[in-house]
Amino acid sequence: MKLGQLRRVLSFVIPCQLIRLSAGTSQNVLSVEDTVSQNPIIILPFWDVLGPFRIGTREAVWGADPVEFYGGIQNISPNEPGCFRSPLARNATVQWDRKEYNTSTSNGEQSVDFLLDFIDVDWEFAQKIYGWSAFQYQAWAKGEILNQGVVSQRVNIFTDNILEIWINDMHVFGGDFFGFGRAPVLVELLPGANNISVRLVREVRSMGGIFPPTIQAGLRTQPIPEQPAVVARRVVMPNVVNGKFCxxxxxxxxxxxxxTWISVHQVVAISGQSSCIVANQRVRLAPGQSRPLKLIFDAASRWDESLKLVLTYSRQDSILHDIGFDTQLEPASMSSLQRITFLHPSGSVSYALLKPPPTANATKNERLPVLLNLHGAGVEADGPLARHMFDDTPYLPAWILTPTGMSPWSSDDWHTWGFADAQYAVAAIPDWINSTGWNGPSVYSDKILVAGHSNGGQGTWYFASHQPDRVLGAAVASGYSSIESYVPYILWNEADPLRDAILQTSRSSFRHEILTDNLVGFPIFQQHGSADDNVPPYHSRLMNTLLAQVGEMAEYSEMLDKGHWFDGSMTTKSMLEFYLRLLKVCHSETTVPTSFTFVVPNSHDMGPRYGVVVDQLSTPDRLGKMRVTIQLHDSLVQWHLRTENIYRFHLDPSVRLANAPNQVLIDDLPHVFDVGPGAASFVKSVSNVWGRDVALDWKTLGERHGRQRGALDAILRSTGPFEVVYDSDETLSIAVQTSRNFLQYFGGDTNIVASSRYEQALDKGANVITICLRTFVPDASLPGFPIRLVSEQIFLTAPDSRLISLHLEEGMGGVWLRPLPGERLELVVWGFDEVGLRQAARLVPTITGAGQPDFVILGNEARWKGHGGAIAMGFFDRNWKISFASYLP
Incomplete structure (x- = not known):
């Protein structure tokens, strides 16, 4: 930057309240504007509580609020006498109860801490019958926030461990269920008393299986300046190595x-006497929206211990304003554990901790493997627990990598979003080598040693079962077998069995118990404490038993009297022996066993199994399966593949096999297909007969493929910031809520645009969320798409070509995927009215395990019946037709 440009920037910088901030922390970084005196906001300590009501594991995404049966929390008053039905309480009834909670004031912030216990419920007996599922429940608390000023006041509200709130007539779903603190809710409080209703959901996975089962949650208000401003809330920076960012x-x-809307124009980094522009792309933010802003630093620049960032933005008057703040940089030595940054496939910046291998007795030409360490739920990758997991192993010959998964909860339990983060973290190691000038051993990443604890252990099962050809070995410590086995889904609202089955099918990619065939063929080590009261040892015992039943004798160590976590959990003697044994394996070709089985859920996360890649299933309603036997005929290696529910597959020539096939037989065909050194693709004909796939251009808009595969959570596979399109001022609030939830739970970025720019949004190369209200939805990019909204009706084209019409009614809403070119997706979020739209918007991915299928049409009763109130739901097949096992009226 030229000196004159630097002076202009500095002349506009608002004097800052200098706060030393460790990169990667979630502390607030505030400008002096935030210290402007504010009229006091007071959260009153007295609250009216109604509950407890039942709720299943992760069921809140579907609504399932019993109070909605009585008109909703906004329409009932604690002052009105009456009882409400609940199967959890005596006489099947609950009533309002007045409670007083602790409130406090600190630095102008007001907070209230909720503690619900419901001591009249016999939780102990319920647990004997239903286990931890009995410790899940929900309740509502109604209170007031007092604005003692004479004018309205804008405040940030942080909703720790809260999923849903009402503030006056403003509804917020998503909140901050795990207490990340990334994206507060911006609220305008009127003078006087402001009503607030808080839906409190007890979640065993986040709040524990403790007795008695209490709910602990909190609300916090933070005053903000009256002037429009941009405030940095979270900083992620790499470590500085030898004076440069690593x-x-x-x-x-x-x-x-x-x-009003604002635009960020650029960010300038200043350190010592040098400065440079690190962000120079215009980014627009809607009122109340938060966005992660990507910064790109010159690899050659040198930096002091602190860094000033100056952000330039404009309001609607187009006048430029600057705001600046300091952040403390953290140095690290070349060989120490350090924070590296990289781009998640969505374009957001992520980070991981990397410990380079020791250089003693190693050469630069030596390629050492990666030990991918997946952290547990609630663990910050840069926190003290994760940082010291491998302190006892300073000489382990591996690149030890601990990714974040984009949040302390790894976003979605190391599944679609967090799974991609882990893979891109591995791919970032060569960039670190180039940036730092590392002259030690290089990296071997064709195969990875995956290890994880607790939720990370579950993530290890996911990685290994979905990418078996990339796994050198798997070490699972205190890992649970699957989401729905951890806290069983037995107290959900009742529904038609087909509706239940559709949700189970949506979650089938995460059911590792049914994917154990994919875990055969590479070493597995399991470790579990016998006294683990967080993840019961049963989970490891179960997986060990299931593995034995498919022929994989996994090593198993159950440590007597050890709990869930203890110092050295990931570096026990048995663990170290397992690591060292695998890390010494030479990187040679793989010899395929004489027979193997490959189980394929409907997911793009599935990689090859001994080079076999399934591109499309015949139907998404069931798992695919391939059984392979290998024989030698006249010095030719012949593979016989017997398939179930497979429509298209190919053989990946990049997978190095010692006994790769020269010929293949498929099912009962008498014809033998010769296989050369290149890729070989096969597809079924209209008459259900296998043949070579000669249509190299088959990946058209009408063929579901690539990143489009999966259930509704496939929308998370965006290759850039999500484009969120809203069609009116009424839907803008849902667009901002959607944006906030993507940032809160996934660290994802969203660009909100009006419907007038719908076509431009479709062409931007990212996935699109289109939010529509009432009777208009834009036409699908694919002609003849099976869900259409015409005037006062929704038309669904059934698998047998029957046309089903649904008359629009109050409270109806829906979500459905639609294809876009380039493996992209559009998610339509529609409501006939605001009630229906709010209900539909809940199904946009936030917390994992809710099981949203490809399309859902909700009726008004879904507000209290959850998925039992769905009018239609199901999947789209490989041709974007509604599948035969879908639930249709």
């Missing part, structure tokens, strides 16, 4: 606290 990317999160 990787190129950084990130800050900005929030628009104004009542």
């Amino acid at each position: 990787t190129r990317y950084g990130s800050i999160t900005v929030q628009n606290q104004a009542a």
Whole structure:
């Protein structure tokens, strides 16, 4: 930057309240504007509580609020006498109860801490029958926030461990269920008393299986300046190695606290006497929206211990304003554990901790493997627990990598979003080598040694079962077998068995118990404490038993009297022996066993199994399966593949096999297909007969393929910031809520645009969320798409070509995927009215395990019946037709 440009930037910088901030922490970084005196906001300590009501594991995404049966929390008053039905309480009834909770004031912030216990419920007996599922329940609390000023006041509200709230007539779903603190809710409080209703959901996975089962949650208000401003809330920076960043990317999160749209124009980094522009792309933010802003640093630049970031933005008047703040940089030595940054496939900046291998007795030409360490739920990758997991192994010959998964909860339990983060973290190691000038051993990443604890252990099962050809070995410590086995889904609302089956099918990719065939053929080590009261040892015992039944004798160590976590959990003697044994294996070709089985859920996360890649299933309603036997005929290697529910597959020539096939037989065909050194693709004909796939251009808009595969959570596979399109001022609030939830739960970025720019949004190369209200939905890019909204009806084209019409009614809403070119997706979020739209918007991915299928049409009763109130739901097949096992009226 030229000296004159630097002076202009500095002349506009608002004097800052200098706060030393460790990169990667979630502390707030505030400008002096935030210290402006504010009229006091007071959260009153007295609350009216109604509950407990039942709720199943992760069922809240579907609504399932019993109070909605009585008109909803906004329409009932604690002052009105009456009882409400609940199967959890005596006489099957509950009533309002007045409670007083602790409130406090600190630095102008007001907070209230909720503690619900419901001592009249016999939780102990219920647990004997239903286990931890009995410790899940929900309740509502109604209170007031007092604005003692004479004018309205804008405040940020942080909703720790809260999923849903009402503030006056403003509804918020998503909240901050795990207490990340990334994206607060911007609220305008009127003078006087403001009503607030808080839906409190007890979740065993996040709140524990303790007795008695209490709910602990909190609300916190933070005053903000009256002037529009952009405030940095979270900083992610790489470590500084030898005076330079060890990787190129950084990130800050900005929030628009104004009542109007703003645009961020650039960010300038200043350190010592040098400066440079690190972000120079215009980014727009809607009122109340938060976005992570990507920073790109020059790899050659040198930095002091602190860094000033100056952000330039404009309001609707187009006048440029600057705001600046300091952040403390953290140095690290070349060989120490350090924070590296990289781009998640969505374009957001992520980070991981990397410990390079020891250089003693190693050469630069030596390629050492990666030990991918997946952390547990609630563990920050840069926190003290994760940082010291491998302190006892300073000489382990491996690149030890601990990714974040984009949140302390790994976003979605190391599944679609967190799974991609882990893979891209591995791919970032060569960038670190180039940036730092590392002259030690290089990296071997064709096969990875995957290890994880607790939720990370579950993530290890996921990685190994979905990418078996990339796994050198798997070490699972205190891992649970699957989401729905951890806290069983037995107290959900009742529904037609087909509706239940559709949700189970949506979650089938995460059911590792039914994917054990994919875990055969590479070493597995399991470790579990016998006294683990967090993840019961049963989970490891079960997986060990199931593995034995498919022929994989996994090593198993159950440690007497050890709990869930203890110092050295990941570096026990048995663990170290397992690591060292695998890390010494030479990187040679793989010899395929004489027979193997490959189980294929409907998911793009599935990689090859001994080079076999399934591109499409015949139907998404069931798992695919391939059984392979290998024989030698006249010095030719012949593979016989017997398939179930497979429509298209190919053989990946990049997978190095010692006994790769020269010929293949498929099912009962008498014809033998010769296989050369290149890729070989096969597809079924209309008459259900296998043949070579000669249509190299088959990946058209009408063929579901690539990143489009999966259930509704396939929308998370965006290759850039999500484009969120809203069609009116009424839907803008849902667009902002959607944006906030993507940032809160996934660290994802969203660009909100009006419907007038719908066509431009479709062409931007990212996935699109289109939010529509009432009777209009834009036409699908694919002609003849089976869900259409015409005037006052929704038309669904059934698998037998029958046309089903649904008359629009109050409270109806829906979500459905639609294809876009380039393996992209559009998610339509539609409501006939605001009630239906709010209900539909819940199904946009937030917390895992809810099981949203490809399409759902909800009726008004879904507000209290959950998925039992769905009018239609199911999947789209490989041709984007509604599948035969879908639930249709």
